[in-house]
Amino acid sequence: MQDIAEQLQAWHASGRSFAVATVVGVSGSAPRDPGAALAVDADGEAVGSVSGGCVEGAVYELCQQAIESGQAVLERFGYSDEDAFAVGLTCGGILDVFVQPVVPGADDGLDAGITYIASGTPVALARVIEGPAGLLGATVAVTADTHHGSLSPGGPTTTGALERSAVAEARAMLDAGRTGKVTLALDGRPCDPTAAETVTFFVESYVPKPRMIVFGAIDFAAAVVRIGKFLGYRVTVCDARPVFATTKRFPEADEVVVDWPHRYLDSQLTALDGHAAIDGRTVLCVLTHDAKFDIPLLERALRLPVGFVGAMGSRRTHLDRNAKLREVGLTEAEIARLRSPIGLDLGARTPEETAVAVAAEIVASRRGGGCLPLSAGSGPIHHDLARATASTEVRLRSA
Known part of the structure; x- marks a missing residue:
């Protein structure tokens, strides 16, 4: 309703x-x-x-x-x-x-x-x-x-x-x-x-809308904001650079914050101004691909019970980033939670195509999709409903 x-x-x-x-x-x-x-x-x-x-x-x-x-x-x-x-x-x-x-x-x-x-x-x-x-x-x-x-x-x-x-x-x-x-x-x-x-x-x-926090006020971020709103998220853009983090550049975002990403994330661990705190439905998209921003942010994000953490960057950037995360003490299990390079392999080039790829991975992660064309399979289309039905059947058999 x-x-x-x-x-x-x-x-x-x-x-x-x-x-x-x-x-x-x-x-x-x-x-x-x-x-x-x-x-x-x-x-x-x-x-x-x-x-x-x-x-x-x-x-x-x-x-x-x-x-x-x-x-x-x-x-x-x-x-x-x-x-x-x-x-x-x-x-x-x-x-x-x-x-x-x-x-x-x-x-x-x-x-x-x-x-x-x-x-x-x-x-x-x-x-x-x-x-x-x-x-x-x-x-x-x-x-x-x-x-x-x-x-x-x-x-x-x-x-x-x-x-x-x-x-x-x-x-x-x-x-x-x-x-x-x-x-x-x-x-x-x-x-x-x-x-x-x-x-x-x-x-x-x-419950309040789930949150999407986009770190990095770049051109790709504007497209991710638009598709995040389309998917029903309350979207925040955060960047430490005031010249880029402006409402004029991101008019569709619910809020634009000028702050260091890790510091802003720390501030969101409890509810603020009546808005929902980050929770198991929260999506974090790290688009800066700059170590001075990414590492302190991901060090915190990968230890939080959020629903999705993804980071943009080349495969080389991904390997370098993982090495730095190990250096600051993250475990292999924590690093394995990072979706990087972010997005499904759609062959995307433009910001809009990249945003579709990012959104597709978020939906697949949330709903349990296999990321294959529907025409390539013969099983259930709605994976989350199939899992819920199976879970209920197991619970009833064990009752």
């Missing part, structure tokens, strides 16, 4: 009822990830998408029905071999879509969740998508230190233990920035989704 949060907040603030359809499960080659959402208001206006087009019409109608009935529904969409024109996914995948009506002021959990999401406050929204009819659609909005909403809005019931467990699970997923399903027994215990009398929650974690 994050990408349509501004519109949802506007509808909510005006007291307008609407319905939100959210992708809560994906199997096979589906076009959108869990968390993708389409919303329709009482006047028929629609925002967002759940499938890129192939089932939007059917989901739109479900949203209208939910507004009229006030009832939430879980619907599955998949490809139909019998009728190629039937509602389904021509890519062969399966989408589970949860459609929930929203009446402003009627649900503390949804009210708080929409407000938090629109304001950028980290929050996990846990909604019951499968289970007893009386719980379907029940929502709790969970932050780091509190929660809003209840599984029993009418008063205390036997769902107290279930609610406490759901809040604890949602808070753990928020801390990790994860979105996915959680299945619990009615008494709150974790259990196999196939067990009898279970409740399945879909937990959506909304």
